[in-house]
Each structure stands twice: as C-alpha cells, then as structure tokens.
Amino acid sequence: MQAIIRFTALFCFIFLAIFAASCELSVAEKKSAKKIDRPLIKPESVSDNPKIIAFGDSLTAGFGLTEKESYPYLLQKRLDREGFNYEVQNAGVSGDTSLGGLERIDWVLEQENVQILILELGANDLLRGVPVERMKKNLDKIITKVKAKNVEVLLCGMLAPPTMGKEYQRAFVTAFPDLATKHNVEFVPFLLENVALNPKLNQPDGIHPNVEGTKIMTSNIYKGLKPMLEKK
Secondary structure: OHHHHHHHHHHHHHHHHHHHHHHHOOHHHHHHHOOOOOOOOOOOOOOOOOEEEEEEOHHHHOOOOOHHHOHHHHHHHHHHHHOOOOEEEEEEOOOOOHHHHHHHHHHHOOOOOEEEEEEEOOHHHHHOOOOHHHHHHHHHHHHHHHHHOOOEEEEEOOOOOHHHOHHHHHHHHHHHHHHHHHHOOEEEOOOOOOOOOOHHHEOOOOOOEOHHHHHHHHHHHHHHHHHHHHHO
C-alpha cells in the first residue's frame, strides 16, 4: 500500500510539472530548447584526471542555481572527499531533449580521457509529448555512440503520469530500464527520488530542485556511480 501511495504521489508531481511547464515555461528554457546555431566550445579541463561527463538538460545544467550549487559541481566535491580522482564536467543544456542530446553527443565525445557519461535526458520529451519510441531511439543512439568510444554510461530514469494515457505512461516508464538492460549499463531508476513533490526541496516552479533538493539528487546519482568507480 505504501508503495502505491508513493508512486501515486510521484505521478502527481510530474503531472503538476507538466502543467506548469506547458503554461509557464521560462524564457531561458525556451531559448535553450532552440537548435544551437553557434560554435560549441569544449569545457576547459582543469586536471589530467579521467573525465566524467554530466550530460543532460536543465537538471544537469543547474537551472536556477549558481555553478557551485549544480549537481556536477557537488558531485565533483563528493568524489574528491571520497578519494576518487576524476574530473566532472557539466555538459547540461537547459531545455534539451533526447534529439538535442543526439545532435551534440559527438562533440562531447571528442574530449580526451572520457571514462564515464551520466545520461540524463527525457524529461523535456515528456513535457513536449514526444512519442516514446522516438525518444527511446534517440537515447539508444546516444548510448551506442558513447559505448563505441569505450565510455561507460550511467543512465538516469524518469517517470510519467497516468494523465498522459496508460499506453504512453507504460512505454515511457519502461523505456529507461529497457535501454539499461539492452546496453548493459548502470541505471538510476528515478533521478528525483525523495525530491519530487516536496516544496521544501524544489524551486518555485515546482519542477527544478533547489539547493537542498539538488544535494539529494546528487546523492541519488552517486549511489549509481560509486559501484562503477570501485570497479576501476
């Protein structure tokens, strides 16, 4: 019963997020969603350590937060404390979709000594009602490209509300574990676990985690990432 209540609450949160995003999507997000028509500049490496690329949308970019409050920055600090010598680079673009990620993944993979890519995309596909099969194919191609470079993938999953229709909901929710199984990659079932629906952990838009919520989101990612690091 508790599990049912828990998942119902999560679905309700995402429904509210969809409603808010469709009605009040910020100007910054709208601009970021447009196709990038300027040269992309690679993030500057600050060390010779192997790289972990945080690849995603506004949740990765740190929308509404300072750079030092974003999850890639917090993850870097966590790795430093735990004694893992990696350089985390933020490759998040607010408003990005699975298609946008596919269009820029080759650029990201041009960097040297990339060992792990944290893939966090799909939420904006949901908000825009993109067919699940299209999103899934885009993510499938991204993972294929990443693995072809001998880079490991940590895939972050999302949930969909029943208001999208049972068929869409079922297809969306299962797309992520299906891809994780197909490509044999590590998987975080729900990126916003213990953050969604809690107003104390989210910004006023009800969609993006605030400073405290981002700390929890970082911990969710770290739980999936740590076993990968311990194998190396």
